[in-house]
Amino acid sequence: MLAQVQQLGVVAAKVAAAPLWQLSxxxxxxxxxxxxxxxxxxxxxxxxxxxxxxxxxxxxxxxxxxxxxxxxxxxxxxxxxxxxxxxxxxxxxxxxxxxxxxxxxxxxxxxxxxxxxxxxxxxxxxxxxxxxxxxxxxxxxxxxxxxxxxxxxxxxxxxxxxxxxxxxxxxxxxxxxxxxxxxxxxxxxxxxxxRERRLTLSLPIDGLVHLSGILGVEDAATMQAALHPLCKPAPDDNRTPAQRRADALLEVCRLALRTTELPTDGGEPPQLAITVAYDPLTQALGIASTDTGLRISPDTIRRLACDARILPVVLDGKGQVLNAGRRRRTATGALRRALHIRDGGCAFPDCDRPPRWTDSHHIRHWTTGGPTNLDNLVLLCRRHHNVVHDPAAGWTITLGPDRHPLFIPPPTLDPTQLPRRNLYHLRQ
Known part of the structure; x- marks a missing residue:
């Protein structure tokens, strides 16, 4: 039997490599x-x-x-x-x-x-x-x-x-x-x-982590109820339904991290720790890694630094810690509340995301010396936060005379580049 199976394997391999063009x-x-x-x-x-x-x-x-x-x-x-x-x-x-x-x-x-x-x-x-x-x-x-x-x-x-x-x-x-x-x-x-419920995350392969799991019917219904309001396509939304569900799951997790109700982890509030190389002379960021070993790009670091808890750590050429600075949060307490009042939610033109679904974006990047104050911050939902950090998208942000954010569209969208505001949220 073994010899027959081995022979079948040889024949099958030959057939698999045979040309197909002559077949109807x-x-x-x-x-x-x-x-x-x-x-x-x-x-x-x-x-x-x-x-x-x-x-x-x-x-x-x-x-x-x-x-x-x-x-x-x-x-x-x-x-x-x-x-x-x-x-x-x-x-x-x-x-x-x-x-x-x-x-x-x-x-x-x-x-x-x-x-x-x-x-x-x-x-x-x-x-x-x-x-x-x-x-x-x-x-x-x-x-x-x-x-x-x-x-x-x-x-x-x-x-x-x-x-x-x-x-x-x-x-x-x-x-x-x-x-x-x-x-x-x-x-x-x-x-x-x-008994069999589970959730697993694979090791990263080519920058992708495979998430899989099993839920009961009741648990799945609960998850779908939380995700469904966030899965609705936005205007000009070219995401697939699966991509919208993935984004919705991350938004729910980010909302949970912004609350104070999650249990501590090692005596600290739940947080994402990232190590990144930084050249103070050129103010250039290098490749970063999370505390779980995943590697992320400098562009992603610049976006995370907009609304994150930052702990500067100075390393020497061999990676030895020379100095650890104090942790700073970019927008909390009164400053975050002021942003909620001023912007009313995502400030990108006509986005309807409420404040709780937004990040605090630095108009002038924190990594290039941008201050953490009301005039240098604007609330953006995750989708539009990615947009303004994408150089290819071409959007820029400035403050108007009334100290409210103005969005300058790229020439491909508006040749006159007329500044735009969000008309959905009531202005304070």
């Missing part, structure tokens, strides 16, 4: 379908081998805590694919579902969903029977009917769609007990969600 559109489509079926057969074999390795206790014998951990080390897999492979092995306990994969009628993702659905059907359906005289529910037959129906649905529904259909499978195959079974199932699901 129909042949390309059929080739893609055949390649997908080949992939599913290979994954099915992986699932069988994984099951056999687990049964023999190979991972434990080699010092691994689980077969998932063993797969990650042996195949150099991320956690998600390793878990998927273990989940696929559960399909092997159901001959009809397994055969459907081998026949090419379902893929392993669909088969895994079907397996999980039928395994979650309560085994005590008989106790959920209705009043006297109602038909008696046969649990084994109900499971069989559910499996047959879901395999048939797999011809039209993707794995995620099958999962949604599976949530209400008893409404299809045993409607007389569906509601009572659903109530019991929901109680189990809520308890499971409570």
């Amino acid at each position: 559109d129909t042949e390309l489509t059929e080739t893609l379908k055949a390649a997908h079926r080949l992939e599913q057969a290979a994954k099915f074999l992986q699932a069988r081998v994984t099951r056999q390795i687990d049964t023999r206790g190979v991972p434990a014998a080699q010092g691994y805590r689980s077969v998932t951990e063993w797969l990650r080390g042996m195949l150099i897999l991320d956690l998600g694919p390793a878990r998927d492979l273990v989940a696929h092995a559960a399909v092997l306990d159901h001959p009809a579902i397994s055969q459907s994969v081998l026949d090419g009628d379902t893929d392993l993702s669909q088969a895994t969903v079907i397996t999980q659905t039928i395994e979650n059907i309560p085994t005590d359906l008989a106790t959920l029977n209705g009043p006297a005289g109602a038909p008696v529910i046969n649990a084994a037959q109900t499971v069989q009917d559910a499996e047959t129906l879901l395999l048939d649905m797999a011809g039209r529904l993707s794995a995620n769609q099958l999962r949604r259909a599976g949530d209400r499978i008893l409404a299809y195959v045993a409607p007389e007990v569906a509601d009572r079974a659903d109530r019991a199932a929901l109680a189990r699901q809520e308890a499971r969600a409570r």
Whole structure:
């Protein structure tokens, strides 16, 4: 068997590198379908081998805590694919579902969903029977009917769609007990969600950190309720819905950090600590790093310095600390309240973000000697804070005769560069 699999791998590699230009559109489509079926057969074999390795206790014998951990080390897999492979092995306990994969009628993702659905059907359906005289529910037959129906649905529904259909499978195959079974199932699901809730942040790859997690339905609804008002597209907003959700989550976190209600962290209020190289002669900032080791650009540092707690630290050429200055917050107390009163919210022309969703931006950058006072500060929401820090955007800010901020648009937007004010917020 090993020799056959190795030979198949050699042949598959040759086919994968073969030219495709001579194939017709129909042949390309059929080739893609055949390649997908080949992939599913290979994954099915992986699932069988994984099951056999687990049964023999190979991972434990080699010092691994689980077969998932063993797969990650042996195949150099991320956690998600390793878990998927273990989940696929559960399909092997159901001959009809397994055969459907081998026949090419379902893929392993669909088969895994079907397996999980039928395994979650309560085994005590008989106790959920209705009043006297109602038909008696046969649990084994109900499971069989559910499996047959879901395999048939797999011809039209993707794995995620099958999962949604599976949530209400008893409404299809045993409607007389569906509601009572659903109530019991929901109680189990809520308890499971409570146990398995999690949130993880990956190590940065090319400047990106992958955020993933699991929430229960109630927790997810709470999060969506908090994010939804901040996800609405602004005028001329070219962000995708996913980008707007990401920005909304960060706005909620920034709002929480501005409050005084978060618990202390190591005796200090929650804060973001950043180390940055600074040349006092040229007043130039270098690459910065956070206290978690993430690297950020000088442009981002200049924006963070607008509304942050700054702790200057002087380092020598070898990185030794020579002097640590006092921490200073740019806009707090009476100064922040004065900004709220003057600007009423984000001062960028016609933005409707309220004061609590804004940063205090230095018109003349703090890093170039700009003072921290009312005449050098303006409230900006996160989106417009990024805009005014982007040289390519071309916006500049000045104060008018009434000491209220004026925004000068770039020539590409207004050739006359007529100063603009925010007309949404009432002026004080």
